Amino acid sequence: MKKNIAIIMGGYSSEYEISLKSGQVVFETLDKEHYNAFRVHIFKNKWVYVDENEAEFPIDKNDFSVTVEGQKTTFDCVFNAIHGTPGEDGYMQGYFQLLNIPHTSCGMYQAALTFNKRDCLSVLKPYGIKTATSYYVNYGDTVDEPAIIDKVGLPCFVKANKAGSSFGVTKVYKKEELQYALEVAFKEDDEVIIESFLDGTEVSVGVITYKGEVKVLPITEIVSDNDFFDYKAKYLGESQEITPARISKEQEEKVNSVAKKVYEVLKMTGFSRSEYIFKDGEPHLLEVNTVPGLTKASILPQQAAAAGISLGELFGNAIEEALAN
Structure with a gap:
């Protein structure tokens, strides 16, 4: 029997x-022979299932179900495609854990920890993970x-501590620019978190x-056309994303x-994508x-393709891993 998969998106x-x-993309790509895919939009003012005609039906938050024309549907698994809050910071993970519904992202603690840049880097430093020098405000x-x-x-x-897609990030060259950069981040x-520049x-x-096995995908080199890998570089084509990266074998292995x-230290499951900058030949973790x-x-699908994994296989595997766990 085909599994009912709720693809949550928005945030x-x-x-x-x-x-x-x-x-x-997940909705369009999932194997329709194995899965019944449902688009579920999660916004502050509404949680709704959106059908093929763009009609909206409210989600019952008591059990994360939807009723259409008197027919109630529950879900075997949730595919999490929410970037930022509440999908990437632990809230949805905790909700689904309470309802005992499998989902494709990491656990509640891991999501909350990794979404908090300051806390994540602090936890990893004792394990020898190198990072930039940082200052908190x-x-x-x-x-x-001056300090x-x-x-x-x-x-x-200067970076917003809990935000993604380079929102709230400014590169500061002069002391006079610090206050404005902080205002941007505080939005x-x-x-x-204020970090030293790694050249x-x-x-x-x-990863x-x-x-059933932890797999590191082919590495992508980021060459931004802008001052750094900002929103425009990430989403508006103002960068080169080169897979596999043009780095030495030693750098690749490191x-x-x-x-x-x-x-593994963070006991992750599901997808992860982390950014590093090589300084003095050593990878320093950004986030x-x-x-x-x-x-x-997007970068992760590009890397999967370089590893011979299609989008359909990538998404299907995430669901099967979630169901198995």
Whole structure:
């Protein structure tokens, strides 16, 4: 019997439009012989199933079901395509865990931890994972600009602590730019992380659980046409994403080892995509994404294709892994 799969998309953050695109690709790609796919839009003001005619039917949050023309449908598994909150920060994971509904993303704790850049990097440092030098500021704090620059130097990056798709990120060259950069970051979150600039090759590494085994996908080199890998570079074609990356065998082995270690130390499941910059030949972790972009042009699907895994296989495997667990 075919499984009923709810593909959740949308979300409450600035990333909702990207999420809708990712979710639509999953919907169009899932093997219809094995799965009944349902598009479910999750927004602050509504949770709805959207049918083929774009008609909307409310989701019953008591058991995450939908009733159409008197027929109630429950779901065997949820495919999580929500970037940002509430799909990538633990809220949906906790909800589905309480309802005992399998889902394709990592666990509640892992999602919450990885979505919080400051906490994630702090947890990984004792395991020898190298990172940029960082300084923390919360909304309402007195900003000690000399102390910040003394610790992280210039240029530096000012980032919203809990946000994705490079929303709330500014590269700062002069002390006079710090205050504006903080204002930009605080529009996305009330916590900020300020990091030293790492000058080196940037790569993105996908790690997934595939057929029961942790698998590191071919590495992607990021060459932004802009000052850094910002929103336009990620989604508007203003970058080169080169898979496999033009790095040495030694660099490849190092970053593969680190990415696999991060996945296993955090006890991850499902998809992950983490970014690294090589400094002095060593990969330094920037962040971990647990619901990466899933459009055909997105990095993780590109990496899967380079590994000989089609989109249909990638998405189907995620569902089967979730059902098996």
